[in-house]
Amino acid sequence: MTDTPHPHxxxxxxxxxxxxxxxxxxxxxxxxxxxxxxxxxRGCRFNELKREVGGISQQMLTRTLRxxxxxxxxxxxxxxxxxxxxxxxxxDLGHSLAVPVMALADxxxxxLPQIHANRAAYDGALGEAA
Amino acid sequence: MTDTPHPHxxxxxxxxxxxxxxxxxxxxxxxxxxxxxxxxxRGCRFNELKREVGGISQQMLTRTLRxxxxxxxxxxxxxxxxxxxxxxxxxDLGHSLAVPVMALADxxxxxLPQIHANRAAYDGALGEAA
DNA sequence: CTGTATCCGTCACGATACTG
DNA sequence: CAGTATCGTGACGGATACAG
Numbered sequence: 001m002t003d004t005p006h007p008h009x010x011x012x013x014x015x016x017x018x019x020x021x022x023x024x025x026x027x028x029x030x031x032x033x034x035x036x037x038x039x040x041x042r043g044c045r046f047n048e049l050k051r052e053v054g055g056i057s058q059q060m061l062t063r064t065l066r067x068x069x070x071x072x073x074x075x076x077x078x079x080x081x082x083x084x085x086x087x088x089x090x091x092d093l094g095h096s097l098a099v100p101v102m103a104l105a106d107x108x109x110x111x112l113p114q115i116h117a118n119r120a121a122y123d124g125a126l127g128e129a130a
Numbered sequence: 131m132t133d134t135p136h137p138h139x140x141x142x143x144x145x146x147x148x149x150x151x152x153x154x155x156x157x158x159x160x161x162x163x164x165x166x167x168x169x170x171x172r173g174c175r176f177n178e179l180k181r182e183v184g185g186i187s188q189q190m191l192t193r194t195l196r197x198x199x200x201x202x203x204x205x206x207x208x209x210x211x212x213x214x215x216x217x218x219x220x221x222d223l224g225h226s227l228a229v230p231v232m233a234l235a236d237x238x239x240x241x242l243p244q245i246h247a248n249r250a251a252y253d254g255a256l257g258e259a260a
Numbered sequence: 261c262t263g264t265a266t267c268c269g270t271c272a273c274g275a276t277a278c279t280g
Numbered sequence: 281c282a283g284t285a286t287c288g289t290g291a292c293g294g295a296t297a298c299a300g
Contacts, residue, residue: 008185012239017156019238024154026147026273046282055138057274062283072248083281084280093244100237104230108149109142114223118202156293176262187294192263213261214300 022071023101027056027064035074035090036098043077043087073097153231157186157194165204165220166228173207173217203227 008014022028034052038044044052050061065088068074073094077087090098138144152158164182168174174182180191195218198204203224207217220228 012242015242015245016235016238017159020159020234021154021156023234024151026151029147029150057276058283059275059285060273063273070249070252071245072252078282084283086282093241093248096241097237100230100234103233104150104153105146107227107230108146111223111226112142112145115145115201118223119200122200122202187296188263189265189295190293193293208262214263216262 022067023104025064027053027060028068029101029105030056031061031064031068032073032090032094032098032101035088036095038089041089043075043089046086046088049088068094152197153234155194157183157190158198159231159235160186161191161194161198162203162220162224162228162231165218166225168219171219173205173219176216176218179218198224 008017030053031049034049035044046061049065050056050058053061065074065076069076071093072091075089075091077089079085079087138147160183161179164179165174176191179195180186180188183191195204195206199206201223202221205219205221207219209215209217
């Protein structure tokens with residue numbers, strides 16, 4: 001009651017924003033999607049994942065995987081062999097996240113024509129304003 | 131077959147990424163949420179919206195609203211009075227977008243304790259590694 | 261009241277080189 | 281093969297000043 005500067009001050013709200021940002025970033029969804037395609041229980045090696053996602057740098061792949069691992073979305077398994085090999089796999093939490101995310105993706109896909117039409121109309125209106 | 135550099139090259143995939151980024155940005159969801167709270171058909175003035183979202187600059191409010199308007203998510207109605215007044219309201223498309231977005235927000239909210247526990251465990255493991 | 265234009269700091273992202 | 285360290289760049293977001 002003291003005073004609420006703005007909605008983001010609320011811890012829960014911040015957490016939701018944070019997760020939304022995560023989903024909205026450039027690679028998270030692509031990585032989750034790639035891992036989700038794998039048969040349940042089977043992991044994916046680092047470079048294998050890198051190839052499947054495509055166009056991602058080692059840096060970003062490592063960073064994004066670390067974040068996902070920290071949140072418990074992916075599990076990391078190290079095999080101390082020579083050469084070393086590491087397997088990544090979605091956890092239950094990771095799989096469950098994929099559900100609402102894919103729903104959003106489906107929404108986008110379904111409304112794509114509409115959105116494109118809207119943009120064309122908007123941009124067109126600007127041009128003819130002269 | 132010619133060659134697929136990376137998934138983002140596909141127009142549809144790019145469009146989905148784009149929408150995801152939009153949702154993941156700092157203000158879009160908060161604005162949509164504020165507009166959604168309004169009774170159907172009733173608009174919201176610029177500064178009224180600014181107050182309700184809280185902590186947003188005019189700059190960002192204008193930019194985000196423009197983007198949403200261009201995509202047909204919000205409708206902008208200008209009343210040529212003195213002083214001028216403008217009303218913003220969600221369109222049908224905007225309302226329908228709110229559904230999957232809120233589903234994602236609900237997922238986050240539901241799994242918040244789990245995620246926090248995971249982070250604590252992860253960070254804790256790092257500390258004791260020494 | 262409702263915008264637009266400008267400047268500036270921050271940080272996400274990418275490329276590269278290096279290590280175990 | 282997997283990962284870290286370092287550096288550069290550019291987009292994004294915020295503050296401010298100005299205009300209709």
